[in-house]
Amino acid sequence: MTTSRTGAARGARGTYCGHCGGPCVPWTDGGGNADDGGTAAPSPAHRQCLSSLQWEPPRFCVQCGRRLKVQVTPLGWRAECSRHGPTTAP
Amino acid sequence: MTIHATDHAILDTARRQVLDQGIGLAEEQLVDVLSLPDDALPAALDLAHQVRLKHCGEDVEVEGIVSIKTGGCPEDCHFCSQSGLFDSPVRGVWLDIPELVKAAKETAATGATEFCIVAAVRGPDIKLMNQVRFAINRIRQEVDINIACSLGMLTQEQVDQLAGWGVHRYNHNLETARSFFPQVVTTHTYEERLATCAMVKDAGMELCCGALIGMGETLGQRAELAAQLAALDPHEVPLNFLNPRPGTPLEHQEIMDGKDALRAIVAFRLAMPRTVLRYAGGRELALGDLGTREGLLGGINAVIVGNYLTTLGRPATADLNLLVELNMPIKELQKTL
C-alpha cells in the first residue's frame, strides 16, 4: 500500500498521454466514452503511465503532446505548454 | 553453527561495538548486515533504531529541496533525468526568485528547518552563483530557515563564497561505491567528488554527502559505499533508492526490493552511528507506506518533506502525521542533531 497521489494522474487523460506523450486513443471498453476525446479514462496502452503519474508531474501536454516546462517545488508543481499555457498541481 | 546463528552474530557484535561503544561497523561487517535473512530483519531494525536514539537522539530533521536550475546538465550520471546527454522528457527551466522564496516559505510552514537550493550543473558559473546569492539574501529577509546548497563541483573560491554567504550545509553526493562509479558516471571522477567534499568540510560548512542504491551494485559494493561515506564523516547522508527514469541508461533497472532497502538503512546506520541519515528520493517506490514507517523505526532520523527535484514525494502531511504517530519530535531551528 502506498499513499495515493492520484490528483497528479489527471495528466494522463486527454488526447495525448501526460507521461509519455503518446496518443491516447478514445476507447469505450471499461468506462470511457468514445466521444469524450479520451478524457474520462486513459486508453489501456497508458495504464502504466497513469500509475507512474502518481509520483511525477506530467511531462507532455495532454492537448497537443508537446513537451512541458515543469517546475517541481516541495509542495507543488507547475507545468507549462508553449501553446496551451500552464497547469498546476491539483 | 547454523546460518541463523551466524546471522545474529553480526547483530551481537553490532550491539557491543556500535550501540555500546559508538564505533561504526567496518566494510566486511556491513556485508554481513546486508546479507541478513528476512527473519533477522526486525531485530536488525530495532538495533539500528536504538543506535540512532542513543547516538543522535529522538528528533527528526525535516528538509525541503528545490531546483533553481532544472535539466540540461552536461554530465552523464546514468540515473539522472536532468542530464542533457540523454533523451529524457525533462526540459531545462530556471526558477525565479519570487517562486523560490515562496517555496522556502511553504517549506518552513511544514516545520522544516532546512531548505536546500539545488542546480543541475557540473559546477556553478558566475550567473548561477549570483542568482544563488540573491536568492539567499531574499530568503533570509523573509523566512526563518537554514539554507543549504547543492550546486555540483566547486572551486576553492566558490566554497569560500558560499561559506561567507552563510550557507551552513553543502550537498555533494558520492552516489555509489568507488568500484562501481565508472559504470554510472564517465564525465567526472570519484576523486573530483571527494575533492569538493573535502573543501566543504575544510571551510567549516556541514557536509551532506549522499548515496543512491539499487543501481545494480553488488551487496559488497553497497557495503563499500557505506564504509567510504563513513570515512568521510559527513554531517548528513541522504539515502536515495533508484527511481528508474525514462530515457536514462538505468530506465529498465528494477525498483529495489523493500527488504533490501531496509537492510541498507540498517547497514548505513550501523556504519555511521552519529550521522543524520535522511530518507531521500525513491523511498515511496522501494518502501511504500509500511516500509517508510519501518525505516523511521530502523535508523532513519531525517526526511525530505514533500516533493523532490523532478518527481513527487508523499504528501507532506503524510510524513508529518507519521512523525506525530511515532512520537518523534521535529528538530527545531538552531538545534543541532
Ligand code: SF4
Ligand atoms: S551532475 Fe547532477 S544534475 Fe548533472 S547529470 Fe549528474 S546527477 Fe544529474
Ligand SMILES: [Zn+2]
Ligand atoms: Zn503514456
Ligand SMILES: [Zn+2]
Ligand atoms: Zn499543448
